[in-house]
Amino acid sequence: MRVAQLTPGAGGMFCGSCLRDNTLVRELRRLGHDALMVPLYMPLQVDEEDTSAGTPVFFGGIHVYLQQKSGLGTKLPGVIDRWLADPAVLRWAAGLSSKTSPAVLGELTVSMLRGEDGRQAHELGRLTEWLASQPRFDAICLSNALLLGMARRLHAQLGAPVFCTLHGEDYFIDSLPEPHRGEAWALLRERAAEIEGFIPVSAYYGEAMRARLDLPGSRFHPVHNGIDLTGYEAASTAPEAPAIGYLARFSPEKGLATLVEAFALLHRRMPNVCLKLGGSMSPADEPFVKALRSDLRARGLDAYVSLQPNLTRSEKIAFLQSLSVLSVPATYGEAFGLYVLEALACGVPVVQPRHGAFPELLEKTGGGILCAPDDPAALSTELETLLRDPVRARGLGAEGRVRVREAFGVERMAREVLAVYERTAAAKGASHGQ
DSSP, X not given: OEEEEEEEOOTTSOOHHHHHHHHHHHHHHHTTOEEXXXXXXXXXXXXXXXXXXXXXXXXXXXXXXXXXHTSGGGSOOHHHHHHXXXXXXXXXXXXXXXXXXXXXXXXXXXHHHTGGGSTTHHHXXXXXXXXXXXSOXXXXXXXSGGGGXXXXXXXXXXXXXXXXXXXXXXXXXXXXXXXXXXXXXXXXXXXXXXXXXXXXXXXXXXXHHHHHHTOOGGGBOOOOOOBOOTTOOOOSSOOSSOEEEEESOSSGGGTHHHHHHHHHHHHHHOTTOEEEEEEOOOGGGHHHHHHHHHHHHHXXXXXXXXXXXXXXXXXXXXXXXXOSEEOOOOSSOOSOOHHHHHHHHTTOOEEEESSTTHHHHHHHHOOEEEXXXXXXXXXXXXXXXXXXXXXHHHHHHHHHHHHHHHHOBHHHHHHHHHHHHHHHHHHHHHHHHO
């Protein structure tokens, strides 16, 4: 099967969707399929082999901005046009994007969802023309619902069914100011009808988006994320001091402030406990992190807290192996949480809020415990429960590690995604034969 995967890059920052899609494409190729990774907006930042290497970046962030604000992106001389699409220039622009206002993001989101009727129609034409020059595709997959505006033209020009992965779009759209928030949801419901099938990363998120998009459940085919388990091993010895870990973007919505507050409460009862923070950090996150560090210094806790942003794959595994327990107490309904799989793959148990996809994940992995959301005191208590009972903690971590290896590997994910494509093709063939 020949598949095109269209995935937005995050510039100089790791992002879960980039990692997931890159791993998926690599595994599809290993299974003998012809999978093409097409980066959008910015080059991909991944901690494995970059499957988009050699493929142009479409909808380059600078072009998209110029087209939105003035229409200039369609009128630039060729040499400047090529310079603006250079990966190095796009990475530089990624640092500036953090200063983009919510109002501008709202305008861009609505314009992109309008597809051929939006200000980025020229870029959509470039993308479809380039894809049309490639061997014919059997399926095209959009990385998230914010790309739905592309589906109509992609299907019309390429003839292939268009699918869409779903993982976390609702939080971003709901954070947009009005009238853009309402316009974006209206366009999503309209454009969703042009998608052959949706692939949510959890049953929880599939149901959440089914309700928001007002579509029948038959259009949704949940496929849990999987990870490449190579190199993920449990530590041979426990940390010298109890260590609580965090592995996600350094941002308020991931619950980092909640975890810091829970740590401060726990430190009064367990003075030797430490907090290790790892994950991605963009320029937009720096003021938040600076304020957290200032707060920790004021409490006299900065010596017990370490921060390691933008870890490589090997650094991430070593980081996880240094932990006693991991917690990312997201403040919203997280669609999945790759960090749960990564921690459990290293035998590290997790403590997660009782909402979003976390109850689903912990039911299937058995690798941790749930607590009340947005409650530092409750989180502190549950963390202490595991830290004071290392036998139970090791048991949860070991159970989670076994189940992740059994059910959350990348091959399982790739085969299930392929099955969605193949079922759709078979159903269409049967209907045409009637």
